[in-house]
Amino acid sequence: MWDRQIPELTRQWRVVRFDLPGHGGSPAYPAASIAELADRLVATLDVLGVERFGYAGCSIGGAIGAQLALTRPQRVTSLALISSSPRYGTADSWRQRGVVIRTNGLDPIARTSPERWFTPGFAGAQPAIVEWAVQMVRTTDPGCYIAACEAMASFDVRSSLQRIGVPTLVVAGSEDQVTPTTDARTLVAGIPDASLALVPGTSHLAPVEQPAAVTELLIRHFTAAWHDKPGTATAQTAIGAAAPEPVLGPAPPPPPTAPAAIESGLAQPEAVRGGAYEQGVKVRREVLGDAHVDRVEADTDDFTGDFQEFITRYAWGEMWSRGGLDRRTRSIITLTALVARGHQDELVLHTRAALRNGLTPTEIKEVLLHTAVYCGVPAADAAFAVAQRVIREETTPEG
Template identity: 50%
Template sequence: MTPVLHHRIDGPPDAPALILAPSLGTSLAVWEAQAAALARHHRVIRWDLPGHGGSPTSALRDPAPGATTVAGLADLVLDLADRLGAPRFGYAGISLGGAVGAHLAAHHPERITRLALVCSSARFGDPAAWRERAALVRAQGTGPLADTAPGRWFTPDFASTRTAGRLVDDLRTADPTGYAACCDALADCDLRSELHRITTPTLVVAGRADPATPPAHARGLADGIPRATLLELPGASHLAPAERPQAVLDALLGHFAAPAGDGGRYTAGMAVRRAVLGDAHVDRATARTTAFTADFQDYITRCAWGEVWTRPGLDRRTRSCLTLTALIAHGHLEELAMHLRAALRNGLTPDDIKEVLLHSAVYCGVPAANSAFATAQRVLDEDGAPSS
């Protein structure tokens, strides 16, 4: 009997199953930053590719050059799911792991409840390049690739971190035969003509600094899959779950917790919320979320940010002006300070903000405007923005 893929299970045994798939060269550890949070409400199943992490290369039916395909890897995942009693499951995969998920959604739609494709593609470039890489690894091992992996996987600022180093170590210890077989699968992969068959709600996540699967690849997936939502993450390269862990977690939590008919509002709302308020603020708000406040945070993200701020009728500068005026009128100075910073991020200058505050003095009252000017001066001073 073919060995089962090495895997790890976290979360309640009776919770909905969520399978997390790695990228070529990594192990199930690539999902470490998201696994615990996702396991609160899912039975999270992480697995290793053949020859990677704890999965033996012998998990492949035939590791000979050219024999391994994405369809064959998908069969291994179905076998794992069957052995674990998961007839239906959500699925999120990075790069090659994402391609496996796309194949499953196209050919086994009855098994997939929701799909997330992270830094992935329908076609991974020139097949000859993958065959050359497979031949190199079969001859010399994974060492030469590990030496150059940081430039393909991470932005320069992240490449020297401990997390990056551990992921590169996974590549160094990968079995050359298993790794090369997975290269063969990428060489053979072309899902472009099958994307229209994917009917499950799909989230596509791209790293804007990803040289391996650039954002154009993600847009191709989102354009080809009828019910897809696209999220592009700034400051992320190919292994976005490692480099932008909270942003990826927020997107996955929203996508896999979203009710039918959500239409991607949570994901779109979280993207706008981060763009307007900044990652640091949203990360702090997320970290402070408790069971008592979780529903309110979900409501804010879906409704305020996912339904109103995403509408096309007004640009973000105008929405900031309206928001500042409403907060001044109601005396919500703490929220005003937050949205003053957001207004600067949305392109308002200090002079623009001054005009909004002067205008509000006429229609909201001088005392309210006086407090608003004091708050604005403090924010401008703290942020180092010129006030004249």
């Protein structure tokens, strides 16, 4: 990712590069959030004796950079956000990608990555780089990739941009469809001391597709930023990671104990006393998806409002938020109950939710087979038809 920038940057500064967990040479300890990834990077910099630093990151690396500037402002002297956004796509799209990976592995994502990352002209002229990109994804730990998708699903700093108080360069490729220029302009509009650099004829991985242009922009930005800040002559540059795919360099150290795997469903919030409704909205969106909850909220009126509040507060804010059972187990119980009662509309919804919560199609099949014995063959037969349709829709890779 940064190979073409490093020789020039190291002429002036010490440069630290890092891999995301399970990417490249980094151990496979999934991180549940962008905040956790930022904390791990800070822990690594502490070990290396780096106190203050400038930071450059591309895609998810940009998210980590924004998080650092918000939560560790005393450490970050300047920021470069490349192909970045205050919110990357939708939470539903990231969780859907996790479902596809659980079902089909990383190969479908790997094969389509060059289409998202490079312009057609560059991809056609640089087959070796295209193959590098494909292999980079294929060799990533699937659990860590899914965890990175979950981290991106929950990342949203749109309301906090004004608190980023360091000089910030925002770099956007004019042809980037992953983080379009509108996302870059949102960053510039929200961050008080931000400037925009548009790189023409470039897609998502601008440091790879236009290395010379990106290198020049970084050198000019960091030189100017540190020249204007007394006492930062010894500041360090930490180069960030790419989209949930690997980059080179030392990885952040694992936490004392490995965090709960995202696909296990254990990484769920605790119920908040006095805030059951707000907790319910949060959990309902995480399990059922933003699109469904948005439709429900749009259709809610005086007639249905009390019922929706009841469901949100007690089903989602209380039962689904309790400890004792993880979300995978709750999905199994819910599927069984819906089969037994013949609630096929809800079965559509909760088959999707089960996939989100980490159940594989094989596990869902086993649940439905089990219900044939205890709930009746006709009920299971109808459930199989519903689940088959949903699984095909949810696990078919895009493109």
